[in-house]
Amino acid sequence: xxxxxxxxxxxxxxxxxVSIGIWLDSQSVFSWLMMAPxxxxxxxxxxxxxxxxxxxxxxxxxxxHSGTFVGLKNFITxxxxxxxxxVALNTFVYTAAATLLKMVGGLALALAMxxxxxxxxxxxxxxxxxFIVPTVLxxxxxxxxxxxxxxxxxxxxxxxxxxxxxxSWLGNPILAMVSIIMINTWRGLPFxxxxxxAGLQTVPPELYEAATxxxxxxxxxxxxxxxxxxxxxxxxxxxxxxxxTFADFQLVYVLTHGGPQNATQLFATYAFDIAMGAGxxxxxxxxxxxxxxALALLIVALTIYMRRG
Amino acid sequence: MVTGYGxxxxxxxxxxxxxxxLVLALFPFYWMxxxxxxPNAELYNRHIMPLILHHPTLKHYxxxxxxxxxxxxxxxxxLVAVVSTxxxxxxxxxxxxxxxxxxxxxxxxxxMTVAAIxxxxxxxxxxxxxDLINRLNLGNTLSAVILTYPTMxxxxxAWLLLGYFKTVPxxxxxxxxxxxxxxxxxxxRIFLPxxxxxxxxxxxxAFTLSQNEFLYALIFLTKSAVRTVPVGVIAELIxxxxxxxxxxxxxxxxxxxxxxxxYSFFVEHYVAGLTSGSVKG
Numbered sequence: 298x299x300x301x302x303x304x305x306x307x308x309x310x311x312x313x314x315v316s317i318g319i320w321l322d323s324q325s326v327f328s329w330l331m332m333a334p335x336x337x338x339x340x341x342x343x344x345x346x347x348x349x350x351x352x353x354x355x356x357x358x359x360x361x362h363s364g365t366f367v368g369l370k371n372f373i374t375x376x377x378x379x380x381x382x383x384v385a386l387n388t389f390v391y392t393a394a395a396t397l398l399k400m401v402g403g404l405a406l407a408l409a410m411x412x413x414x415x416x417x418x419x420x421x422x423x424x425x426x427x428f429i430v431p432t433v434l435x436x437x438x439x440x441x442x443x444x445x446x447x448x449x450x451x452x453x454x455x456x457x458x459x460x461x462x463x464x465s466w467l468g469n470p471i472l473a474m475v476s477i478i479m480i481n482t483w484r485g486l487p488f489x490x491x492x493x494x495a496g497l498q499t500v501p502p503e504l505y506e507a508a509t510x511x512x513x514x515x516x517x518x519x520x521x522x523x524x525x526x527x528x529x530x531x532x533x534x535x536x537x538x539x540x541x542t543f544a545d546f547q548l549v550y551v552l553t554h555g556g557p558q559n560a561t562q563l564f565a566t567y568a569f570d571i572a573m574g575a576g577x578x579x580x581x582x583x584x585x586x587x588x589x590x591a592l593a594l595l596i597v598a599l600t601i602y603m604r605r606g
Numbered sequence: 607m608v609t610g611y612g613x614x615x616x617x618x619x620x621x622x623x624x625x626x627x628l629v630l631a632l633f634p635f636y637w638m639x640x641x642x643x644x645p646n647a648e649l650y651n652r653h654i655m656p657l658i659l660h661h662p663t664l665k666h667y668x669x670x671x672x673x674x675x676x677x678x679x680x681x682x683x684x685l686v687a688v689v690s691t692x693x694x695x696x697x698x699x700x701x702x703x704x705x706x707x708x709x710x711x712x713x714x715x716x717x718m719t720v721a722a723i724x725x726x727x728x729x730x731x732x733x734x735x736x737d738l739i740n741r742l743n744l745g746n747t748l749s750a751v752i753l754t755y756p757t758m759x760x761x762x763x764a765w766l767l768l769g770y771f772k773t774v775p776x777x778x779x780x781x782x783x784x785x786x787x788x789x790x791x792x793x794x795r796i797f798l799p800x801x802x803x804x805x806x807x808x809x810x811x812a813f814t815l816s817q818n819e820f821l822y823a824l825i826f827l828t829k830s831a832v833r834t835v836p837v838g839v840i841a842e843l844i845x846x847x848x849x850x851x852x853x854x855x856x857x858x859x860x861x862x863x864x865x866x867x868x869y870s871f872f873v874e875h876y877v878a879g880l881t882s883g884s885v886k887g
Binding site: 318321322324325327328329331332334335336338339342343345346347349350353405406409410412414418420421422423424425426427429430431432433434435437438439441442444447449452483486487490491495537540541543544546547550551564565568569572573578581582585586588589592595596597599600601603604 | 619620623624627628630631632634635637638641649650652656657697698700701703704705708709710711713716717718721722723725726727728729730731732733734735736737738753754756757760761764788789790814817818820821824825835836837839840851854855857858859861862865866869870873876877
């Protein structure tokens with residue numbers, strides 16, 4: 298077998314007699330051949346649907362019929378639809394509140410866990426359970442916890458002195474929004490906490506010692522040592538969380554189905570109702586695509602940031 | 607980070623918050639478990655203290671396994687998760703290896719595209735995909751989800767593996783190249799066997815994500831025989847306005863066990879993958 302290192306390939310290649318083996322061994326040929334199957338797969342099942350979705354959003358397309366091009370009519374319909382604006386507001390409130398809660402709670406969790414104590418690894422593993430268990434299944438458990446007639450949460454609240462029968466969690470528009478925010482936080486908080494904990498563990502202890510010697514209080518150590526060093530990881534986790542909270546579907550579909558009276562309807566569930574429930578694929582696609590500008594911005598920001606980090 | 611607190615301060619700073627978060631995280635699972643073991647007479651009686659189990663019974667589990675298609679759904683879920691994880695690992699390696707090791711024009715762009723695709727949430731694609739699956743006549747087949755799950759798992763595996771591959775030293779591969787191995791041989795015989803921990807991390811995540819997937823399964827699988835656990839539980843155990851809570855909780859608990867088991871075996875890999883900053887939240 299001939300020597301085929303970079304060196305030989307670069308300098309000692311006999312002119313005019315490039316064998317197939319050597320050609321295949323070039324870095325770019327090898328790379329593109331290797332990447333072709335996954336790239337074609339992604340082009341067919343992500344790239345094509347993505348473009349097709351844009352086309353659909355410009356069509357009047359009832360399910361099982363062929364579509365007719367209607368230009369921006371679907372987007373204008375959405376613009377004049379009060380429910381659509383309600384959905385936009387809901388999505389914004391849901392994303393902002395859940396992200397903020399996860400960030401603050403996750404930071405508190407990380408700070409509490411960043412101490413030495415027995416069974417720490419076991420505790421960490423248990424804390425992550427809400428994040429790994431299938432969302433639909435844990436949401437069913439929450440549905441039962443918030444059940445109108447047999448809510449255990451209300452049983453506790455009544456035991457603590459709240460007048461019977463306790464709040465109607467999923468029947469009241471505001472409380473339904475509070476509920477989905479609460480459950481999203483419950484599920485996502487461990488992810489924040491454990492990721493930030495890993496970040497905290499990389500902070501060199503000398504920095505705290507130096508700050509303490511300089512007379513920094515506990516709060517000052519947190520504010521001027523911990524927080525600046527955690528900033529990159531907080532940013533990445535937050536962007537992740539915003540993207541997937543913004544486009545959330547499962548939790549709301551299972552728990553409230555967007556109700557009561559669209560009080561918890563998000564872009565994803567509304568698009569689902571229009572496309573799958575009412576069979577208006579074009580209009581549904583236009584609702585889903587409304588998420589695109591904000592999502593594209595977030596995705597590009599995070600992609601650039603992940604590459605740097 | 608800080609030591610030397612008195613017991614009272616340690617209670618306030620450590621045990622109170624840790625116990626608070628633990629109770630918060632675990633209560634829904636506790637509630638799932640005891641609900642699934644309570645007889646109906648106890649479940650729907652408001653005068654019995656609900657937090658503890660008075661007369662445990664396995665009736666809900668027996669009903670779940672004998673009167674519903676739960677076992678079929680479990681089999682479907684496992685099959686789909688294993689196959690789509692395997693496909694995604696293979697395709698993920700095919701993307702990640704050149705990106706991690708080769709120099710060629712366009713590598714940066716491809717890496718960015720893969721990362722971006724990984725971040726595209728399903729709700730942006732499900733409507734056109736539903737139409738595509740219909741046109742391919744794949745509705746109500748497991749192929750529909752086996753084909754679509756890798757759209758999220760391939761970019762994810764590629765991204766996670768890319769990070770892992772870059773941490774593996776290049777000397778062995780260089781030596782193999784000098785000894786005359788082709789690029790493919792070097793990758794398959796020398797490089798990939800070194801990367802088992804990376805495959806385990808990516809595999810667990812891909813498996814967990816497949817088990818967790820709901821939207822595509824909901825749209826593509828509308829017959830009981832092909833449903834996965836999450837869709838089966840939502841579509842068939844919730845019957846109209848009547849809830850069979852004991853059975854529902856038994857289903858939710860049993861459906862969570864495979865993921866929890868795999869997770870408990872590989873928790874260190876899981877945390878390592880999670881904290882490499884490349885997981886969906």
